[in-house]
Amino acid sequence: MQVYKAFFKIILKNRIQLMIYLVVFMVLALLLSSSYNPPQDTDFTKVKVNIAFINDDIDSPLVAGLQTYLGENANLVAIPDDTQKLQDALFFRDVEYILRVPVGFTDAMLSGSAVQLEKTTVPDSTSNIYMDLLINKYLNTANTYTTYLPGLSQTDLVAHLQEDLANATEVTMISSGTHSAYAEKSGYYFNYLSYSLFAILILGICSVMLVFNNTDLKRRNLVSPLRSANMNFQMILGNLSFAVITWLVLISASFVMYGSFMFTATGRLLLLNSFVFTLAALSISYLIGNLVKSRGAMSAVANVFALGTSFISGVFVPQALLGDNVLTIASFTPTYWYVKANNEITAAVNFNAASLTSIFTSMIVILGFAVAVLAVTLVLIKQRRLDA
Incomplete structure (x- = not known):
């Protein structure tokens, strides 16, 4: 060798x-x-968005119900209804979404007319899409009731909305193994x-x-x-x-x-x-x-x-x-x-x-x-x- x-x-x-x-x-x-x-845990966790809620309509049960519903799914931040202060809050990310309820909102909802809420958001943000989904869910459900039950009172309408929107689907992530x-x-x-x-x-x-x-x-x-x-x-x-x-x-x-x-x-x-x-x-x-x-x-x-x-x-x-x-x-x-x-x-x-x-x-x-x-x-x- x-x-x-x-x-x-x-x-x-x-x-x-x-x-x-x-x-x-x-x-x-x-x-x-x-x-x-x-790596950080990538499982989904629900995060509440900071929003400002401004009501230019009457203090009706329907508007109060919308505010309560949003408060359960987002953080309501109290900001004076002043253009400069609202813009500053949005710029410094004290809030990411400003919702303004216009005059005549309650009457339009009860009569089945088209409703257009005013919003100011952070451009191209996920919070914008998330809040739009929540608001549309509330309005579409309310519109269903006013269409098929036209004589329903606001108090009963809000009660039905709270009951329906409180339902949630439980999602369970199942994995057949773990990553070391x-x-x-x-x-x-x-x-x-x-x-x-x-x-x-x-x-x-x-x-x-x-x-x-x-x-x-x-x-x-x-x-x-x-x-x-x-x-x-x-x-x-x-x-x-x-x-x-x-x-x-x-x-x-x-x-x-x-x-x-x-x-x-x-x-x-x-x-x-x-x-x-x-x-x-x-x-x-x-x-x-x-x-x-x-x-x-x-x-x-x-x-x-x-x-x-x-x-x-x-x-x-x-x-x-x-x-x-x-x-x-x-x-x-x-x-x-x-x-x-x-x-x-x-x-x-x-x-x-x-x-x-x-x-x-x-x-x-x-x-x-x-x-x-x-x-x-x-x-x-x-x-x-x-x-x-």
Whole structure:
């Protein structure tokens, strides 16, 4: 196993350079773990809007009933009927909705005539729509009674309105599962892992291939007693061993930070996805290692490729914030599909056929990159051997 031993001797000589990316990743992971705040509860909660109610009509039971109904669903703020003060209250958001009941409102409602209330609101606000719905609900219900029971007194009308509008439908949110607090945090961790993994593999494998692709050393190896098939097997075994060791080191912190979560379905899928990505990164690193001619070029390629694919694929900037053109370009890299699968894994509460199909499709695409790049690399190696 001379070639295998030589492989790791070269790796150990370059350990300082490789450790830099490992330390950077661990620092990012720790900072992420300490600074991450879980998302706020997104369940619906009823919020009362601050409104001003001004009555220019007579103090009738119908107007009082409307005011009482709005007071149950909004906060009535007492503001003098002065244009400047009302405008100031709206500007400083002391109120978000000003309702003015015009003269003749009561008579118009009882006679079935068209009624137009006056309102002043914050432009394009949700409170505007919400209050319109409440007021329309009250007026439409009152109009129904005055149309079909024309002789109904105001007192009875208001009593019926209070009884009808007091009915509410209870809504219960049912979920078949819960979303772990570690899900999104671990997703960020494994997304960042791709950057360090790519950089370490490129630097490590390139440093080895620079030595073994040296023209004089290659010629000496060709005339050595060790057969080419055995030499290639040891080289492949060395690359696989280095990739697996790197993967194990990078994922080890996740077991420390997230504990038993890594043994859940979400955690196992994240681990599987990262291992599949490791194979693709290994193939690309092996290709780059057979193309690079100097150590300076090796460092440049490692930084450009690892950083470049990370930026356009959603590692540092979420894919949801990237443009369509950027994502289209990124889809030609395995990092994009790796991050896409991670996002789907961590977003899922329960895994069904549809979600798993999408996740495994991304993994298959990543494996496709690995196989395609490896095939190109083998053709390149064979061509160079013939030229030599």
